[in-house]
Amino acid sequence: MAEQPMLKFVKIGRDMPEKRPPDLRRTDFKEIYAEYADAKAKEQASRCSQCGVPYCQSHCPLHNNIPDWLMLTAEGRLQEAYEVSQATNTFPEICGRICPQDRLCEGNCVIEQSGHGTVTIGSVEKYITDTAWEEGWVQPIKPKKERAESVGIIGAGPGGLAAADVLRRAGVQVTIYDRYDRAGGLLTYGIPGFKLEKDVVMRRNEQLEQGGVTFELNCGVDADIWQTIRAEHDAVIIATGVYKSREIQAPGVGVPGLERAIDFLTASNRKSFGDAVEDFDSGRLNAHGKRVVVIGGGDTAMDCVRTSIRQGAASVKCLYRRDRANMPGSQREVANAEEEGVQFEWLTAPKGFVGDPVTGVLVQKMRLGAPDATGRQAPEIIEGADYTEDADMVIMALGFEPEDLPTMFGEPELPINRWGTIKADYVTGATALDGVYAVGDIVRGASLVVWAIKDGRDCAQAILERFESESVMAAE
Known part of the structure; x- marks a missing residue:
């Protein structure tokens, strides 16, 4: 009788891909996790308990059919596993690398609750699609029939690219407009290479371009554009993301040495491409030899501290106003940062900045008080506990807000809410303007890549249904 390929979590423990040693990985921007070998991927996939109600799937924004592609991997049917994975996710190899699995699929794994350690879902997902690329299973986009309708997409981030993929496969003519010189949005210029090597993003861009998607790059959309x-498209999708950095009001704001996280990360990623970056080459956005302080506790802050380490900073500290348990960033990223030499100063917040250029941060100590409206304990200042943290560079990683799109686009009728994000249907992405849709962070506020992918796919499907409906009505 053949051995049961699944349910092996009782006798096989959780085993992540090998992580490169901290002393080695802090010297470059390569991804820190090695690939699974085929046998190890099968072994780890076989730990899945094949739940009747798979919480991993229900807690994935894309509702990926995780138990099925784990089973297919365990059985050695890897091409089928890839096809099942690709059916619901436009970029599984990207999600496998950067999704906070500890808060989504893996964080809700049933065997984790029983003390056996979660299935390594993200690592298997990455392995499946990386193998698919190597084996040539990832096929170029070839629509069965071309359609006359066209869609313009503003923004080449994950939401815009996901929508373009779905629309192009259906034969729709697609043009993507983006302000940068390379497509990918934050996948390209925001997320560092040690989490997402850039050839992974570039090959998806190339796949879309080879499949007939037109890219209009270096195109900042103003009122005329x-x-x-x-006028040129039957529908327009706004997928700009949110790029305006949140600011703080404090004495000393504006002095040289205070930098925005997006500027710092973009400069670093451009250097990884081999670009000439004046602000980096001049030393302004280069952490080498500097005492760096990063303010914030989200994933962007983690990207900044770990990038600073790789640039050769003399020291790197992260200030966050809550404690470790209440920080919004991935706990896995915090652990990686600590291994690489980052120091975290919990329950601290900036009160002001010293020097011109900056030589230090005035820090006030905090404690957690009663829960606020969100249910999280609100930080309170401890009076008389201030101190100064020496710094040559301070990076503000306080999150992002939407730009003023109605003004930028010269479109006062574009509906926005009090936070400045676009009002759109959460399923279809439709706005109150006829034929105009919006997806991703410009609707949700700063969120996860996986949610942008879901929004892009759902919006594209809604547009296809609209086109079909209009075709039927025209034929009657």
Whole structure:
């Protein structure tokens, strides 16, 4: 009788891919996790308990059919596993690398609750699609039939790219407009290479381009271009993301040495591409030899501290106003940062900045008080416990807000809410403007890549249904 390929979590423990040693990985921007070998991927996939109600799937924004592709991997049917994975996720190899699995699929794994250690879902997902690329299973986009309708997409981030993929496979003519010189948005210029090597993103861009998607890069959309886009396309998707950095009001703000996280990360990623970056080459956005302080506790802050280490900073500290348990960033990323030499100063917040250029941060100590409206304990200042943290560079990683798109686009009728994000249907992405849709962070606020992918796919499907409906009505 053949051995049961699944349910092996009782006798096989959780085993992540090998992580490169901290002393080695802090010297470059390569990804820190090695690939699974085929046998190890099968072994770890076989730990899945094949739940009747798979919480991993229900807690994945894309509702990926995780138990099925784990079983197919365990059985050695890897091409089928890839096809099942790709059916619900446009970029599984990207999600496998950067999704906070500890808060989503893996964090809700049933065997984790029983003390056996979660299935390594993200690592298997990455392995499946990396293998698919190596084996040539990832096929170029070839629509069965071309359609006359066209869609303009503003923003080449994950939401815009996911929508373009779905639309192009259906034969729709797609043009993507983006302000940067390379497509990918934050996948390209925001997320560091040690989490997402850039050839992974570039090959998806190439796949879309080879499949017939037109990219209009270095294209900042203003009022004139907005009107042109609306006139030239049957539908428009706004997928700009949120790029305006949150600021703090404190004495000393504005002095040299205080930098925005997005500027710092973009400069670093451009250097990884081999670009000439004046602000980096001049030393302004280069952490080498500097005492760096990063303010914030999200994933962007983690990207900044770990990038600073790799640039050769003299020291790197992270200030966060809550404690470790209440920080919004991935706990896995915090652990990686600590291994690489980052120091975390919990329950601290900036009160002001010293020097011109900056030589230090005035820090106030905090404690956690009663829960606020979100249910999290609110930080309170401890009076008389201030101190100064020496710093040559301070990076503000306090999150992102939407730009003023109605003004930028010269479109006062574009509906926004009090936070400045676009009002759109959460399923279809439709706005109150006829033929205009919006997806991703520009609707949700700063969120996860996986949610942007879901929004892009759902919006594209809604547009296809609209086109079909209009075709039927025209034929009657």
